[in-house]
Amino acid sequence: MAKTSIVKVLEHCKISPPPSPNFNITLPLTFFDIPWLFFSPTQPLFFYDYHFSTSHFLSTTLPTLKQSLSLTLLHFFPFAGNLLLPSDTNEKPRIVCTEFDFVSLTIAESDGDFTHLTGNHPRDINDFHSLVPELHTGSVSANETTLLLPLFAVKVTVFAKSGLCIGLAYHHVVADGRTFNNFVKTWASFCKDSCFFMNSSPSYDRYVILDRNGLEDVFLKEWFKRKKMVIGSETEKDSPExxxxxxxxxxxxxxxxxxxxxxxxxxxxxxxxxxxxxxxxxxxxxxxxxxxxxxxxxxxxxxxxxxxxxxxxxxxxxxxxxxxxxxxxxxxxxxxxxxxxxxxxxxxxxxxxxxxxxxxxxxxxxxxxxxxxxxxxxxxxxxxxxxxxxxxxxxxxxxxxxxxxxxxxxxxxxxxxxxxxxxxxxxxxxxxxxxxxxxxxxxxxxxxxxxxxxxxxxxxxxxxxxxx
Missing domain, CATH: 3.30.559.10 (Chloramphenicol acetyltransferase-like domain)
Known part of the structure; x- marks a missing residue:
């Protein structure tokens, strides 16, 4: 196994979409969304070859990453929003988006072995935890107050003159794999080409989802019956072997x-x-x-x-x-x-x-x-x-x-x-x-x-x- 790596945090920042009147909206959860309240977030790590120094990344690449992420959030703004979890069983969970929303972005540097991490061979799971962005964990029950929790976070880690890791954490309640794929591909396209033009914008019309089987009520009852949900990255700092x-x-x-x-x-x-x-x-x-x-x-x-x-x-x-x-x-x-x-x-x-x-x-x-x-x-x-x-x-x-x-x-x-x-x-x-x-x-x-x-x-x- 590779030696334990040291990860140094270089910057914490907040990335907001450009101002737009469309952001002050509430998105109700459909019956397709509600079951994902019971699941911890998805945590994909994207590793890229990157043969430049950390200083080059900070001065040249990072500004483009930030700008392109902000522009992407203009079109996929719920990723910058929050999940509202009411304790009152008469209220439904929902996604709220406001002009003050942002995505937490962490920049770090690692002295770890990039080649080792990106292989197919056995690797200790603990070697990856420092690359995952933090997404606050919380629970809500009938005896607790309403919670407002972020849905998405990013952490970019530089392996000097070796590679980059773009670590993401997002809660499945906001998007399925198809939607996430559209989001991350759009971000990458804006980053690669500042003149990139989107062929079509995301559709937020919840009325296209027809609940002909009454599943929303069934799933909400399941959620209220348990009176608890957990959201967060939940990555252990030190896991078993x-x-x-x-x-x-x-x-x-x-x-x-x-x-x-x-x-x-x-x-x-x-x-x-x-x-x-x-x-x-x-x-x-x-x-x-x-x-x-x-x-x-x-x-x-x-x-x-x-x-x-x-x-x-x-x-x-x-x-x-x-x-x-x-x-x-x-x-x-x-x-x-x-x-x-x-x-x-x-x-x-x-x-x-x-x-x-x-x-x-x-x-x-x-x-x-x-x-x-x-x-x-x-x-x-x-x-x-x-x-x-x-x-x-x-x-x-x-x-x-x-x-x-x-x-x-x-x-x-x-x-x-x-x-x-x-x-x-x-x-x-x-x-x-x-x-x-x-x-x-x-x-x-x-x-x-x-x-x-x-x-x-x-x-x-x-x-x-x-x-x-």
């Missing part, structure tokens, strides 16, 4: 898994899974790998399990293309649903575990395509089940969101890491930086389990068949 590793599945890897599934189905006269997309193949493979790594060590079973125990796989499902009414792609906010697949542990660990996983995932996606809101009243409680057991798996992110095309003027990111998976034990998925059509997989696990996962993953992806 966990490793962060990146795995990459190429199109060739996925094709091998697909051919094996098709061959097994033909051999056993089984129907093929309804979906064998790269996403389904990757998730099915990871589901089995993660479950095996949990109960095995060096290929031997070390943990007892019951074959009939359920294992759930949770993922987000884009809503814009699944709704039976039109929502503009420029819509600002959340427009995603939730999918939860189930399979028995014994079946997943059997010789046809990947087929079982692919069938379960494919059937869930087929159901979401047909009726996205079937069982939606249980979205919040379903997430709680996933968070409550190691037998369950969650994924965040999407390989369809091309974050590796985010160019601030220094080229594509060298690496992107999602820090929040440490808390949720989720798997992060993104498009591969280096392999066309490939998928990058990020995990943060206890070191012994990570060793086991690496063994199972590498064994499965190197074979012409599924995992053995």
């Amino acid at each position: 966990m490793a962060r590793v990146t795995f990459v599945l190429s199109l060739n890897d996925m094709e091998k898994v697909k051919k094996w599934i098709i061959g097994q189905c033909r051999k056993k006269n089984w129907p093929q899974p309804v979906h064998l997309s790269p996403y389904v193949l990757t998730c099915a493979f990871l589901w089995v790998c993660l479950l095996k790594s949990l109960i095995q060590e060096d290929g031997k079973t070390t943990r007892k399990f019951h074959a009939e125990d359920p294992s759930y796989f949770g993922f987000n499902a884009g809503g814009i293309n699944r709704l039976d009414y039109q929502v503009p792609t420029s819509y600002f906010g959340n427009c995603i649903g939730f999918g939860r697949s189930m399979a028995r542990v014994g079946e997943l660990l059997g010789e046809d575990g990947i087929i079982v996983a692919a069938n379960s995932l494919g059937n869930t996606i087929k159901m979401l395509d047909r009726a996205m809101f079937e069982g939606a009243e249980k979205w919040i409680s379903d997430w709680e089940v996933l968070l409550g057991s190691d037998l369950h798996v969650m994924v965040c992110g999407s390989p369809k969101v091309d974050l590796y095309k985010t160019d601030f003027g220094w080229g594509r990111p060298k690496k992107i890491e999602e820090i929040s998976i440490e808390k949720t034990k989720a798997i992060s998925l993104s498009e591969s930086r280096d392999f066309e059509g490939g998928i990058e997989v990020g995990l943060a696990l206890p070191k012994l389990q990570m060793d086991s996962f690496s063994f199972v993953f590498n064994q499965g992806s190197s074979k012409e068949t599924g995992i053995s």
Whole structure:
């Protein structure tokens, strides 16, 4: 492992959008937004090669970063706003935007090993915490006063003559991955080209989201029933021994898994899974790998399990293309649903575990395509089940969101890491930086389990068949 790095804070500042009369508005939360009140913020880190000194960054690059961020907030102003959390159950949570809003920006310098941090090999999770911006944590209950909490923060760390890290923290209640991608790409475009012209501005019309199933009332009752929510970065200053590793599945890897599934189905006269997309193949493979790594060590079973125990796989499902009414792609906010697949542990660990996983995932996606809101009243409680057991798996992110095309003027990111998976034990998925059509997989696990996962993953992806 690399030596412990020293991070020195150089500046704290507030970045406000240029004055505009549009800022004094309130945005109500839709039923798509409310479930995210129960989640900690997303914390992506964007690493870039940057072979200049710290003084060059401060005098030349930083002013452009600040100016372009301010200009971007003019169009995406809710990122500078605040979440209002009333204690009164007669009031609904909402996003408030005023002319006094700002985004907290921290500038720092690190003597850490940039090459080590941006590799795919095992790295201590604590090495990344100093790169994450602080976003105030708070909770509200029936006995507390109303809280007003920021939704977004930025921290830029310079690795002199090596690289830059742009660390972001934003609460999912303000935006889904599609909206965030539009925001960060716009910021990068303004930074790279001062003459950049936006083709279309974000749409803030909340009335385009139709609540035909009464889900807003259902979700608000869930929130008030618990009388508590937590918002904040919640990054531990010193976490238990966990490793962060990146795995990459190429199109060739996925094709091998697909051919094996098709061959097994033909051999056993089984129907093929309804979906064998790269996403389904990757998730099915990871589901089995993660479950095996949990109960095995060096290929031997070390943990007892019951074959009939359920294992759930949770993922987000884009809503814009699944709704039976039109929502503009420029819509600002959340427009995603939730999918939860189930399979028995014994079946997943059997010789046809990947087929079982692919069938379960494919059937869930087929159901979401047909009726996205079937069982939606249980979205919040379903997430709680996933968070409550190691037998369950969650994924965040999407390989369809091309974050590796985010160019601030220094080229594509060298690496992107999602820090929040440490808390949720989720798997992060993104498009591969280096392999066309490939998928990058990020995990943060206890070191012994990570060793086991690496063994199972590498064994499965190197074979012409599924995992053995």
